[in-house]
Amino acid sequence: MALREKYDEYQRPILGTISVIGFFLLWEWVATYVITVNPFFFTQPSKIAVAAKGLLFGGELWKDLAVSSKAFVWGFSLAVIIGIPIGVFMGWRRRAEYTLDPFFTALYASPLVALAPLLIIIFGVGLTGKAALIFLLAVFPFIFNAFAGVKSTDRLLVNVVRAFGGREKDIYFKVILPSILPYMVAGTRIAIGRGIVGIIVGEFYAASEGIGFAISRFGDTYRLPEMFAAILVLMTVAVVFTEGLRKLENIVAPWKAGQEAR
Amino acid sequence: MNTLASFYREREQTILGGGFILLLILAWQSIPSLVSLPKGISLFFTTPVEVVRAFHQLVVRNEIQSHVYVSAVEFVVGLAMAVLVGLPLGLVMGRSKILDAMLDPFVTAFNATPRLIFLPLLILWLGIGIWSKIMIVFVGAVFPLLINTYEGVKNVDRVLVNVVRSFGANEWQTMKTVVLPNSVPYIVAGLRLAIGRALLGVVVGEFFGASKGLGFMIATAATNYKVDVVFVGVAIFMGLSLVLTMSVKKIETKLTRWRPEAAKTF
Numbered sequence: 001m002a003l004r005e006k007y008d009e010y011q012r013p014i015l016g017t018i019s020v021i022g023f024f025l026l027w028e029w030v031a032t033y034v035i036t037v038n039p040f041f042f043t044q045p046s047k048i049a050v051a052a053k054g055l056l057f058g059g060e061l062w063k064d065l066a067v068s069s070k071a072f073v074w075g076f077s078l079a080v081i082i083g084i085p086i087g088v089f090m091g092w093r094r095r096a097e098y099t100l101d102p103f104f105t106a107l108y109a110s111p112l113v114a115l116a117p118l119l120i121i122i123f124g125v126g127l128t129g130k131a132a133l134i135f136l137l138a139v140f141p142f143i144f145n146a147f148a149g150v151k152s153t154d155r156l157l158v159n160v161v162r163a164f165g166g167r168e169k170d171i172y173f174k175v176i177l178p179s180i181l182p183y184m185v186a187g188t189r190i191a192i193g194r195g196i197v198g199i200i201v202g203e204f205y206a207a208s209e210g211i212g213f214a215i216s217r218f219g220d221t222y223r224l225p226e227m228f229a230a231i232l233v234l235m236t237v238a239v240v241f242t243e244g245l246r247k248l249e250n251i252v253a254p255w256k257a258g259q260e261a262r
Numbered sequence: 263m264n265t266l267a268s269f270y271r272e273r274e275q276t277i278l279g280g281g282f283i284l285l286l287i288l289a290w291q292s293i294p295s296l297v298s299l300p301k302g303i304s305l306f307f308t309t310p311v312e313v314v315r316a317f318h319q320l321v322v323r324n325e326i327q328s329h330v331y332v333s334a335v336e337f338v339v340g341l342a343m344a345v346l347v348g349l350p351l352g353l354v355m356g357r358s359k360i361l362d363a364m365l366d367p368f369v370t371a372f373n374a375t376p377r378l379i380f381l382p383l384l385i386l387w388l389g390i391g392i393w394s395k396i397m398i399v400f401v402g403a404v405f406p407l408l409i410n411t412y413e414g415v416k417n418v419d420r421v422l423v424n425v426v427r428s429f430g431a432n433e434w435q436t437m438k439t440v441v442l443p444n445s446v447p448y449i450v451a452g453l454r455l456a457i458g459r460a461l462l463g464v465v466v467g468e469f470f471g472a473s474k475g476l477g478f479m480i481a482t483a484a485t486n487y488k489v490d491v492v493f494v495g496v497a498i499f500m501g502l503s504l505v506l507t508m509s510v511k512k513i514e515t516k517l518t519r520w521r522p523e524a525a526k527t528f
Contacts, residue, residue: 015363023368041387095278102279103286109507110500111461114477117469117484118492122306197376201466204381205481212379216470219382227383235375242374 043224051225052232061214061233068199068210071127075134076195083139084184087146088176097147108140116201125206134198138191145187149180182252189245196238308490313497316490330498332474333464336392340399341460347400348407348456349449353437355408356415356445373409377401377459378466390471398467402459410452414445447517454510461503 007014024045031037031044055061090097090104116133123129157175166174203212211234218227270277291309293299299307320326355362355369381398388394422440431439468477476495483491 011359012363012366015360016367019364020367095274098275098278099282103283106283106500106504109458110496110503111458111465113462114465114480114496114499115492117481118306118489118496121484121487193374193376197378197462200376200378201469204378204466204470215379216382219386222386224386231379231383234379235371238375239371243370 039224040222041224043228047225048228048232051223052229055226055229055233061211061230064209064211064214065233065237068130068203068212071130071202071210072134072195072199074127074131075198076138076191078131078135079138079142079191079195082135083142083187084146084180087143088150088172088180090143091147091150091153092176104140104143108144112136113197113201116205120202120206125208130199130202130207130210133202134195137194137198141187141190141194142184145183145190146180149183150176152183153179182249185245185249185252189242189249192241192245193238196234305487306489308493312490313493316488317494317497320491320494326479326494329474329476329479332392333468333476336395336399336467336475337460337464340396340463341403341456343396343400344403344407344456344460345453348404348452349411352408352411353415353441353445356412357433357437357441362412369405369408372401373405377405378463381467381470385471390473395464395467395472395475399460399463402463403456406455406459407449407452410448410455411445414448415441417448418444447514450510450514450517454507454514457506457510458503461499461506465499 028045031042037044086100090100113133115136119132119136120129123132153176157179158171161171161175199210200212200215203210204216207213211230215227215230215234218224218230287310291311294304294307294309317326351365355365377398380401381394384394384397388397418441422444423436426436426440464475465477465480468475469481472478476498480492480495483489483495
């Protein structure tokens, strides 16, 4: 009976683990005994595991990840540094909102990835082109979340600071900044997803190294196990970041703040 | 004078917003006549007038129509498939605890990852024809739809479900009378997100290994330094995306007017 209760308590993680393990076992079993796969078009978990071991313990994959991360960090930091002040300014000054909002909304709603070939031709296939693309994709979640955060600031708190003789600077640092924090976490989560899109597109399009380049090169050379392994690595990174930030979001803002992408 | 001031005050938002965009376009147009651009930059430079002229040329020479057609087919078929798969799966996951627990790891993992990384794989499997693009649109658009449908089903009012249950409704009738109508606003919001992802799939899918479509047009124009044609393509995608997302947003606000503000952004 106690076992039954334990099961009910942990039903979700248990079933989830079972289904993931079951999925890989079934895949392996089908690929080994039922349909013999053409190794040029499909592969199976055991081969992926071998390839993953090779990738993780060889230096190649780490080098690719390092190259991609560098571009990501540059583009992303620039998006934070430029996006947040613009968003705060837009939220704080009504006329600034009226002026900038339609323009930024139009840019946020459109697939800016379409500019990738142009950016890469202008900035080159190296770090700068990728960083520019990542910046362009990641800046708008920061703008709009900072904007929404400022908009949700308690007017009363602002008035209190004013009544006690606080300056404009005090309002920014003591009221607005703390109240936009939860929005910032949500913005970061969305921006990370868009930033990874930027990396992938930039590296698919024109690059000589990086994780996106590795995936497309493995595909071009029919090294399917390596390709799946690299995809799994990238998936793990994405899941860790987005789910981690979602957890953080629930801690800093249990009432669910933040704007969803688009 | 007074009427002019009140006219401005009434329409300040439109005037400032539209004025800023107009100003940017004018500034862009007048850059070449204000400063002489060095040769390296003028190669990448174009003006709005040239973009419009390029668009006109493409239409007159009947070059752009087939690109638009291919992109539209990929978009519509991929999105339709996403709706056909995402909606039922979201409904089922929302209603069945066991299926929810079993599928959740996969949905979470795929949703967190930009599905564009599957593009090389899809091209390998399906070739560079239209189907690899339809599939990339599909995998991009299906998850927002699935997850929003799921959220809608999860957020259904328990009391209403219990009422129809106690009056003897079976699962199908519960679904039809309570669950589905309740999740419509969520589904529409999911559709809006899905449209964005679908367009992303069309653009990026056509950049690589395609021989037709607007994305292909942009990519080839960029390699040939025809910057004005690049901007024609970008402008079409921007326009499409704006018109589609704004109209879905209109429907969304109509459907969610009665909803408290907090429930609108999920």
